[in-house]
Amino acid sequence: MTIAFSVCAVIDRTTQFEHPADQPADGFNQQQHLSFEVSHRTVLHGFAGYFKCILYKHITMSTVPADHSEGMFSWFPAFLPIRQPVTLSEGQQIVLGVWRCSQPRKMWYEWSCAIHGEAEALTVQYFPVQNLDGHSYSVNL
Amino acid sequence: MCLASLPSDRTLPFEVERTKKAANPTRKNNSYLLGEKSWQREFCCPSASCLLRLLALRPCPSSFACTTMQQNLLRLRNKAPRKRKASQPEADLAEDGSEPCSIPFVVGSDCCQVLDVASTLAHAGATGQNFVMVPLFHERLRRSDVQRGNGLITRSEMELPHEDWVGHVVGKFSRWIDMDSSSSLVRQRAEVAFMDEYAYAAHLGLQAIVFAPHGCLGANSLRNLKLALTRFSATSPQIWLSLAFSEHGSPWPEWDKARQSLSHDRRLGVVLDLTATSLPNLDSTPTISAWAAEPLKAIVIPTSLFRQNRTGSALVVGNKSDRSLLQWFTHRGVHVALRGAATQQSDVKEMIRALSSMHAKSLPLSSPQALQREFNSKYRDVLQSPLDPLCVNLDSETYQVMEEDPVKYELYAEALHAAMRDIRTQADSSATTSSVLRVLVVGPGRGPLIAATLQRFRALRKQLQLPSSQWKLQVVAVEKNRNAVITLRNRFADFLAKGVVQIIAGDMREVLARRGTSREGDGALHEKVDIIVSELLGSWGDNEASPECLAAVQPWLQPHGVMIPQQYCSFLAPIAASKLWMDAREMFWGARGSAAGKEGLDCPYVVQMESFAPIASPQPVFQVRLVRQFTSLFFLLHALYL
Numbered sequence: 057m058t059i060a061f062s063v064c065a066v067i068d069r070t071t072q073f074e075h076p077a078d079q080p081a082d083g084f085n086q087q088q089h090l091s092f093e094v095s096h097r098t099v100l101h102g103f104a105g106y107f108k109c110i111l112y113k114h115i116t117m118s119t120v121p122a123d124h125s126e127g128m129f130s131w132f133p134a135f136l137p138i139r140q141p142v143t144l145s146e147g148q149q150i151v152l153g154v155w156r157c158s159q160p161r162k163m164w165y166e167w168s169c170a171i172h173g174e175a176e177a178l179t180v181q182y183f184p185v186q187n188l189d190g191h192s193y194s195v196n197l
Numbered sequence: 198m199c200l201a202s203l204p205s206d207r208t209l210p211f212e213v214e215r216t217k218k219a220a221n222p223t224r225k226n227n228s229y230l231l232g233e234k235s236w237q238r239e240f241c242c243p244s245a246s247c248l249l250r251l252l253a254l255r256p257c258p259s260s261f262a263c264t265t266m267q268q269n270l271l272r273l274r275n276k277a278p279r280k281r282k283a284s285q286p287e288a289d290l291a292e293d294g295s296e297p298c299s300i301p302f303v304v305g306s307d308c309c310q311v312l313d314v315a316s317t318l319a320h321a322g323a324t325g326q327n328f329v330m331v332p333l334f335h336e337r338l339r340r341s342d343v344q345r346g347n348g349l350i351t352r353s354e355m356e357l358p359h360e361d362w363v364g365h366v367v368g369k370f371s372r373w374i375d376m377d378s379s380s381s382l383v384r385q386r387a388e389v390a391f392m393d394e395y396a397y398a399a400h401l402g403l404q405a406i407v408f409a410p411h412g413c414l415g416a417n418s419l420r421n422l423k424l425a426l427t428r429f430s431a432t433s434p435q436i437w438l439s440l441a442f443s444e445h446g447s448p449w450p451e452w453d454k455a456r457q458s459l460s461h462d463r464r465l466g467v468v469l470d471l472t473a474t475s476l477p478n479l480d481s482t483p484t485i486s487a488w489a490a491e492p493l494k495a496i497v498i499p500t501s502l503f504r505q506n507r508t509g510s511a512l513v514v515g516n517k518s519d520r521s522l523l524q525w526f527t528h529r530g531v532h533v534a535l536r537g538a539a540t541q542q543s544d545v546k547e548m549i550r551a552l553s554s555m556h557a558k559s560l561p562l563s564s565p566q567a568l569q570r571e572f573n574s575k576y577r578d579v580l581q582s583p584l585d586p587l588c589v590n591l592d593s594e595t596y597q598v599m600e601e602d603p604v605k606y607e608l609y610a611e612a613l614h615a616a617m618r619d620i621r622t623q624a625d626s627s628a629t630t631s632s633v634l635r636v637l638v639v640g641p642g643r644g645p646l647i648a649a650t651l652q653r654f655r656a657l658r659k660q661l662q663l664p665s666s667q668w669k670l671q672v673v674a675v676e677k678n679r680n681a682v683i684t685l686r687n688r689f690a691d692f693l694a695k696g697v698v699q700i701i702a703g704d705m706r707e708v709l710a711r712r713g714t715s716r717e718g719d720g721a722l723h724e725k726v727d728i729i730v731s732e733l734l735g736s737w738g739d740n741e742a743s744p745e746c747l748a749a750v751q752p753w754l755q756p757h758g759v760m761i762p763q764q765y766c767s768f769l770a771p772i773a774a775s776k777l778w779m780d781a782r783e784m785f786w787g788a789r790g791s792a793a794g795k796e797g798l799d800c801p802y803v804v805q806m807e808s809f810a811p812i813a814s815p816q817p818v819f820q821v822r823l824v825r826q827f828t829s830l831f832f833l834l835h836a837l838y839l
Contacts, residue, residue, distance in 0.1 A: 196588035
C-alpha cells in the first residue's frame with residue numbers, strides 16, 4: 057500500500073509542537089484542496105469517501121476500491137453530496153476544497169467545489185461552501 | 198384471499214400516499230405497522246410481492262419508513278400460506294424460482310400492439326414473465342378534441358383486475374405523440390393525447406408508463422413531461438423515457454438533458470432500447486458504466502438475440518460479450534423486456550430459462566464475496582447518518598454487526614502479534630527485558646480487541662517458548678459506554694480476577710488526563726504502556742473524532758511503544774450517483790420545520806454504494822500519523838527533506 061505522504065495534510069503530534077498549548081484544538085483543523093481531471097462526459101453528484109490505514113508496518117486495511125481489503129465489510133463508503141448536480145465534459149476539472157473544523161465541543165467538515173474549464177483560468181461554475189460552521193452536520197466531542 | 202375482493206369503499210394501498218394511510222395508523226417504536234388485522238390478511242396474497250416492488254419504486258416519506266414498511270410486508274408475506282391462482286402470472290421468478298438469487302431478476306415483454314390485454318398477460322404469466330409493456334391506447338387512433346367527446350378510445354379498465362394493472366402492467370404512450378412537431382396541429386393534438394394517456398395511467402394506478410420520444414427531446418416535450426409530473430400527485434406513475442442505443446452510441450446526453458430539465462424528479466426513469474443495433478460492448482466504458490449511476494429501470498432486448506446452443510438442445514443468449522453485458526444490467530436489478538416475434542409459447546419459456554440461468558450463473562453463491570454481498574444487500578444504496586460514538590452509546594445490535602467482520606479483526610490480531618513480537622525482540626536485544634507487556638485498549642466495545650490481544654499473546658509466548666513467569670500480559674481497557682462495560686466485566690471475569698485485565702469505565706480523554714493525581718484502585722492508569730490499540734476509525738477515516746481521542750491517549754505510550762493503527766488517511770473521489778443524491782436531497786423534507794432548517798445535501802452519509810459511477814480515482818485528503826513525541830521532530834525533518 058502506498059499513501060502519497062507529500063500531498064497530504066499532516067495531522068500529528070508535530071502540529072502540537074509548533075502550536076502553543078493554549079489552542080490545542082487547532083491541531084486537528086485542516087484543509088485540503090484537490091483537483092480531479094474529467095476524462096469523459098458525465099454528471100457530478102458528489103464525492104465518495106474512503107480510507108486507508110496502516111495498522112502496523114506492512115499490515116494495512118483499506119476501503120479504497122482499487123485495493124479494498126477483501127471480504128472486509130465493517131465500513132461502507134462515505135458520501136458527500138453537492139448542492140446541484142452538474143454536467144461535466146471531457147477536459148474539465150473538478151476543484152474541491154475540504155475543511156476539517158473543530159470547536160471544543162464539536163467537529164465537522166465543510167466542502168465546496170468549482171468546475172474549471174479546459175483553459176486553466178476559466179471557471180465555469182462555483183458552488184457555495186456546504187455545511188458552513190457545521191450548520192447541518194457535526195460530531196459531538 | 199384475493200385483493201380484488203376488498204370492500205369497494207377502500208382504496209387499495211398500492212401507492213405510498215395510500216399505503217401511508219393504511220400502514221400508518223400508528224407509528225410505534227420506530228416501525229410502521231401495517232394497519233388492522235384485516236389489512237394484514239389482504240397483504241398476504243401473492244400480489245403482495247408486486248407491492249414490495251412497487252414500494253421500492255415509489256417515492257416515500259423517508260427511506261427509513263420505506264425500508265421498515267418493506268420489512269413488515271416481507272414478514273407478513275413469509276407468514277402467509279402461499280396460494281396462487283392458476284390464471285395469475287408467476288409473480289416472482291427470482292424469489293420463488295429454483296435459483297436462489299439475492300438480486301431480483303424481473304423479465305417481461307415489450308408489446309407493440311395488444312388486442313386483448315387479459316390474454317396477453319395470461320400468456321406472459323404462463324411463460325414465466327413478470328410484466329408486460331403495453332400501449333394504453335390504440336396506435337392508429339389519433340384522437341382530436343371532437344373524438345374525445347364520444348366513442349370508445351381505448352379498452353375498459355375492467356379487462357384486468359386492479360392488482361394486475363398495478364403489479365404486472367407497464368403502460369406505453371402512443372408512439373405517434375410528437376410534441377415537438379413543426380406543425381401546430383400535430384403538436385396540439387399530441388399534447389392533448391399525452392396528458393390524456395398519463396391521466397389514464399394514473400387512473401389505472403400503473404407503476405410506470407414508457408415514453409419514447411421522436412428523435413431528440415425538444416423543449417415542448419420536456420415542458421409537457423414536467424407539466425404532467427407537476428399536475429399529478431407525487432404518487433402518480435413514473436415516466437420511463439425509452440432511449441435507444443444507436444450507431445451514434447449511448448443516449449446518455451439525451452437522458453442528462455431530460456433529467457436536468459425535469460429538476461431531477463424521482464418519478465423519471467429510463468428504459469434503454471438495445472434493439473436498434475448490435476449490443477454495445479461492456480468494456481467500452483464509460484458508455485455502459487455511466488448507467489450505474491442512473492435510475493435505469495429496464496432494458497429492451499430483441500428476441501433475435503437468442504440462438505440455439507451447439508448441440509441444438511437449448512437456447513442461449515447471444516455471444517459471450519452480450520451475456521456479460523446483460524449480466525451487468527441484471528445484477529443491478531434492471532428489468533429485462535423482450536421485444537420481437539416469438540412464434541411459440543415454448544420459445545419464450547426457453548428464452549426466459551436462458552436469461553435466468555445466465556443471471557444466476559454469475560452469482561457465486563458460497564464464496565466469501567457472495568456472503569459479503571448478501572450482507573451488503575440489506576444496506577444497498579440506503580443512506581445512513583454517520584455514527585456519533587462520543588455522544589451516543591452504540592447499542593448491542595451495532596456492536597454485533599461490527600463484530601461480524603471476519604477480516605478486520607484478523608488484521609488487528611496480526612498487527613498485535615507482530616507488534617508484540619517486535620517489542621519482545623527489541624527488549625531482548627537491549628537486555629532491558631521487562632517481564633510485563635502492557636497493552637492499552639481504548640474503546641474496546643464488547644471486547645473483540647481484548648480477546649485478540651489475550652489470544653495472540655498466549656500464542657506468541659508459546660511460539661517463543663517463554664515460561665509464563667518470564668513474560669506476563671497486562672491489558673487495560675478504557676470504555677465510555679457503561680452498557681458495554683457490563684458485557685466486558687462479564688466476558689473477562691476470570692482475567693479480571695487474576696489481574697490480567699483491568700477495565701476502566703469512563704471517557705478516555707478524562708480518565709487518561711487524571712495522571713499524577715491517581716492512586717491505586719481509583720480507576721485510573723498508572724504506568725505507561727507498550728501498545729495502544731484502538732478501533733476509532735469511521736467510514737471516512739478521522740470522521741469519528743479519532744485524532745482528538747488519541748491525542749489524549751498518546752502521552753501514555755512508552756518511548757519504544759507502538760500505536761495500532763500507526764497512521765491513516767482519508768480519500769475522496771468524485772462520483773455520479775443520482776439516486777443517492779435524490780435521497781440526500783429529501784432527507785429532511787418531512788421534518789423541515791422541526792429539524793431547524795437542516796439541509797440534507799449538506800450532510801455526509803455512510804452508504805453501501807451500488808448505484809454510482811466513479812468519475813476519477815480517489816485522492817488522499819487528511820492524513821493522521823500517530824507518532825511518539827520524541828520521534829515527531831524526525832518525521833518533520835524527514836518530510837522537509839523529501
